[in-house]
Amino acid sequence: MTSTNAESDIRERIRAHKQWYHTLELAPGLVTPGWFDTRKVVDLLPLPPSLEGKRCLDIGTFDGFWAFEMERRGAAEVLAIDLLDKQGWDWPVNSPPDVVDALAERKAEGDGFELALEALESRVVRRELSVYMLDQADVGAFDFVYFGSLLLHLQNPVRALERVRSVCNGLLLSVDAIDIGLSIAHPNRPVAELDGFGRPWWWKPNALAHVRMLEAGGFELLQRPRRFFMPPGPGQPRERPTLAKLRNKHGRNAILRSWKGDPHSAILARPVQQFSW
Numbered sequence: 001m002t003s004t005n006a007e008s009d010i011r012e013r014i015r016a017h018k019q020w021y022h023t024l025e026l027a028p029g030l031v032t033p034g035w036f037d038t039r040k041v042v043d044l045l046p047l048p049p050s051l052e053g054k055r056c057l058d059i060g061t062f063d064g065f066w067a068f069e070m071e072r073r074g075a076a077e078v079l080a081i082d083l084l085d086k087q088g089w090d091w092p093v094n095s096p097p098d099v100v101d102a103l104a105e106r107k108a109e110g111d112g113f114e115l116a117l118e119a120l121e122s123r124v125v126r127r128e129l130s131v132y133m134l135d136q137a138d139v140g141a142f143d144f145v146y147f148g149s150l151l152l153h154l155q156n157p158v159r160a161l162e163r164v165r166s167v168c169n170g171l172l173l174s175v176d177a178i179d180i181g182l183s184i185a186h187p188n189r190p191v192a193e194l195d196g197f198g199r200p201w202w203w204k205p206n207a208l209a210h211v212r213m214l215e216a217g218g219f220e221l222l223q224r225p226r227r228f229f230m231p232p233g234p235g236q237p238r239e240r241p242t243l244a245k246l247r248n249k250h251g252r253n254a255i256l257r258s259w260k261g262d263p264h265s266a267i268l269a270r271p272v273q274q275f276s277w
Contacts, residue, residue, distance in 0.1 A: 007027060007030065010026055010027060010030055010115070010119050011030055013115055014026070014030065014032055014033075014115070017032070017108065017111055017112055017115065018105065018106075018108055019035065019105075019106050019108070019235060020032040020033055020034040020035065020063055020112055020233075020235050021034055021035050021036065021062040021063050021106070021112070022034045022035075022036065022038055022062060022063035022064070022065035022112075022233075023036065023037040023038065023039055023065075023233040023234065023235075024063060024064075024065055024068070024116050025039070026115070026116055026119035026120060027119060030119075031234075032063070032112070032116075032235075033233065033234040033235035034063070034065075034233035034234065034235050034236075035232070035233055035235050035236045036230050036231065036232065036233050036236070036261075036262070037231045037232065037233035037234070038065050038066070038230070039065075040231045041228055041230060041231065042069065044226065044228050044266075045173065045175065045226065045266045046173065046223060046226065046266060046268040047069070047073070047173065048073070048144065048171070049073070050073055050074050051070055051073040051074050051075040051143075051144055052073075052074035052075075052076075053074070053075075053076045054074075054075050054076060054143040054144050054170070055075070055076060055077045055079075055140070055141070055142050055143050055144075056070040056075040056077065056078045056079070056142060056143065056144045056145070056146070057078075057079050057080075057081070057139075057142040057144070057145045057146070057167065057168075058070065058078060058079070058080040058081070058124075058146050058148075059081055059131050059145065059146065059147045059148070059150060059164065060081070060082055060131070060147070060148065060149065060150035061080035061081065061082045061113065061126060062082060062107075062112070062113070063112040063113050063116055064080055064112075064113045064116050064117065064122075064124060064126070066146045066148060067080040067122075067124045067126075067146075068116065068120055068122055068124060070144065070146065071122055071123065071124055075144075077125075078123075078124045078125070079124075079125050079126075079127065079139060079142075080113070080124050080125065080126040080127075081126070081127050081128070081129040081130075081131070081134075082107075082110065082113075082126065082128065082129075083128060083129070083130055084107050084110050084128055085128065086100060086103070086104035086107075088130055089153070089200050090153060090154055090155040090156075090200045090202065091199075091200055092196045092197060092198060092199070092200070094197060094198055095198050095199060095200075096198060099198055099199055103199060103200070110126070113126060127139075131147075131150065131154070131160045131163055131164065132156075132159065132160055132163055133163070134163040134164060134166060134167050135163075135166065135167070136166055136167050139167055140167070141167055141168070141169040142167055142168055142169065142170065143169060143170035143171070144170055144171050144172075144173070145164060145167070145168045145170075145171070145172045145173070146173050146175070147161075147164055147172060147173070147174050147175070147176075148173075148174075148175040148176065149175065149176055149177060149230070149264070150176070151174070151176045151177075151203065151205075151210075151213065152176060152177045152201060152202065152203065152204060153200045153201060153202065154202060154203075155196070155200075155202050157202075157203055157213050157217075158213055158216045158217050159217075160217075161174075161213060161214060161216070161217025161218065161219065162217050162218055164217070165217055165218040165219060165271045168270075168271050169271075170270070171222070171268060171269070171270055172214075172219055172268070172269045172270065172271075173266065173267070173268055173269075174210070174214055174219075174266070174267045174269065175264055175265070175266045175267075176205075176210060176264060176265065177204060177230075177262055177263065177264055178204070178205055178206060178207050178209075178210055178227070178263050178264060178265045179192070179193055179204045179205065179206050179263070180256075180263040181249070182204075182205075182206035182209075183206040183207040183208075183227075183263075185206075186206055186208070187207075187208070188208065189206075189208065190205070190206065190208040190209035190211070190212040191205070191206050191208075191209055192204060192205035192206065192209045207225060207227060207265050210225065210265045210267065211225060211267065214267055214269050218271055218272055219269035219270065219271055219272065220269060220270060220271075220272050221267060221268070221269050222268045222269055222270060223268055225265045225266065225267045226265065226266045226267075227263070227264070227265050227266075228261075228263075228264055228265075228266065229260050229261030229262065229263055229264065230261045230262040230263075230264045231260075231261040232257070232258055232259070232261055232262075236258060237258065238258045238259060239254045239255045239257075239258040239259070241255050
């Protein structure tokens with residue numbers, strides 16, 4: 001296949017994919033219409049400039065942006081884990097079947113990751129594995145772990161962080177959604193909003209609660225958390241401001257997310273020494 005035909009094929013497959021989560025440049029000028037454009041925040045995060053020779057883990061990889069970024073920074077090996085099977089997600093018992101099917105369809109059996117892997121000629125390895133099931137006897141230990149935008153969707157985020165700690169021998173970069181209102185109202189108190197209604201959206205912490213989650217999971221901070229907005233990508237529709245939406249918190253948040261981005265916090269940490277009894 002000529003390079004022109006290959007480019008045309010990739011372009012068509014990008015269009016055919018129902019929904020992209022990550023905005024990825026798979027070839028010059030060939031960009032996926034992601035829900036988020038994570039390319040814009042790479043330089044804002046405390047990612048090591050070089051991961052040369054390091055063994056890395058990307059948790060909840062989705063389309064694989066961060067896994068491919070770690071590989072680009074020289075990682076010797078990158079394992080990307082995710083759960084494609086909707087049955088393994090933390091669904092509240094009141095989740096309607098149509099919502100379950102609609103959200104599961106976004107994963108599209110991981111087709112986005114597979115297309116990106118092929119187009120980038122990447123060596124990243126993906127496994128279907130829950131963060132709750134991380135075990136050093138199974139996956140080994142990692143020098144660098146990226147754990148992004150997943151604590152929000154976990155019923156037990158601290159338990160998940162404990163499992164991450166069990167396989168992390170180096171650094172953890174935790175990047176997750178925070179509640180900007182609670183962060184302003186309670187700057188010195190760790191608090192979180194509990195959702196858990198109809199979909200796997202559970203805990204929305206304020207900035208300090210994100211810190212406390214990591215500490216409770218067995219990590220210590222290496223620098224002050226960085227707050228930023230995860231920018232919307234070309235695949236995310238813009239919410240049209242209306243008086244009705246502006247009158248309630250959820251409406252205001254939806255408008256903020258779709259125009260400025262989703263409030264996030266990034267924390268670089270390392271495991272604390274193992275407790276001895």
